[in-house]
Amino acid sequence: MKRVFAVEYAGHEVRYSFLCRRTWLNFRSYIRPVAGEEFDICATPELMETGRKLLPEYRDDYVEYRLLIELTSRHLLKWGCCIFHSAAFVCKGKAWLLAAPSGTGKTTQFLNWCQLHPGEIEMITGDMPVIEPREDGTVMIHSTPWCGKENFGNKDLRAPLGGVILLEQGGENRLEPLEPREAVIPFFNQAIVTPGTETEIRALAKVMDRLIGAGKLAKFINKGDDPSTEILRAFIIGNREGGANG
Amino acid sequence: MVKYRTRPGIVLTDICGENILVAASSLTNLCPYVTQINEPSAFLWKQLEKGADTEQLIAAVEAEFEVDDREALRTVIEDFIKQMAGLNYLLSDEQKG
CATH class of the missing domain: 3.90.228.20 (Phosphoenolpyruvate Carboxykinase; domain 3)
Incomplete structure (x- = not known):
């Protein structure tokens, strides 16, 4: 079972499921594990492939962490942020x-x-x-x-x-x-x-x-x-x- | 004469009184993401959104503003359409989209 993590932005909780096991470590003190399997955001393998091309010198967990910026920002639009x-x-x-x-x-x-x-x-x-x-x-x-x-x-x-x-x-x-x-x-x-x-x-x-x-x-x-x-x-x-x- | 319509996914919006055309992410390889346009251009865009052709655009401008020179107006409108079509913000009736 995949673990789900949550980060709070402007009082809104966003839940992530990561493709890479180590990605959550990049989020440091901002992130916490949560119970359940429901999540809001997950990078796709296709997106990871694009990310690897853009950031060829980085490990997959860092590539995923960077890709999640735009996905998070887009998700935040529903709260007007x-x-x-x-x-x-x-x-x-x-x-x-x-x-x-x-x-x-x-x-x-x-x-x-x-x-x-x-x-x-x-x-x-x-x-x-x-x-x-x-x-x-x-x-x-x-x-x-x-x-x-x-x-x-x-x-x-x-x-x-x-x-x-x-x-x-x-x-x-x-x-x-x-x-x-x-x-x-x-x-x-x-x-x-x-x-x-x-x-x-x-x-x-x-x-x-x-x-x-x-x-x-x-x-x-x-x-x-x-x-x-x-x-x-x-x-x-x-x-x-x-x-x-x- | 070729008729143009606004491309789905291009949105006219207002930011601090400035008129902005924004392209949805699916169109970013096709046309500029953001373009600032002036008030008369925004008026024309809104008419195009309603499906107006060149003659209807001329009529709409004449109904809204005082126009002395109809032919000069036609040139301005045709230039605007050419510019917007050049940015791929418009589709001609010969195109699908």
Whole structure:
């Protein structure tokens, strides 16, 4: 009999059945075994085959763990949540998302900040937070077992959104406000889900609408050096009272 | 004249007042996942969803907006259809889908 494991995301339990015996170990403290055989998500052998091609240097259990990000995000849409590729950290009670493709300096900015101003920020997750728009208008940011290469994350940490900063590597440090209309396409591309049905598309659009509308938005071309982190910090600390775009 | 209709699986949605066409996962190898369109284009898309042909699109725009130059309008609409068909967001009546 296959064991079933559960992980809680934004208060919603998702049950997994794994193809590989060791996959659950990648989920560390986020996962717990549950009784019964019913599950919500299981990777298929076909999907594993695709995953192996995308991640040829990794073991099957890690490939399965990575494949489960998108399946989980898609499952979360039914509760109006999704996973958004970004580093999420808390600064003075608000969650800030640094959104960028892998290898663009999300973790570098976090590490720089920790070194320059110790104890000021704490990582929710280094790679894949859950976005949860709430009825009261806030957007809560939660941790997930996918914390990035460096494994930065805190299972018990969550916070309302302060804002989202799109990171871009460049030869200069320039932070500028991002208009909602400029955010739509990049934000869609950072959402870790490709919706399969009209219902899912509309659910994802609703999450993106709330994510774009609930916090400050900026685009930050940066060199990843200490001065760039000070610019980022000044933007975030200076805007911590803000709630609307502007 | 070839008639076009919207491809099943392409959804027009609104995010913070911006009109977005999103392709369902089954279409991602065929057409762009997300495309931003302006307000007039969204109006035309909604008419296409209802099954309008070019003449009906012209009539719908004329009923909704003040139009001075019908031929210029026709060119704009034909360009829009060409652009959307080029992205594979539309199916011609010669295609199945």
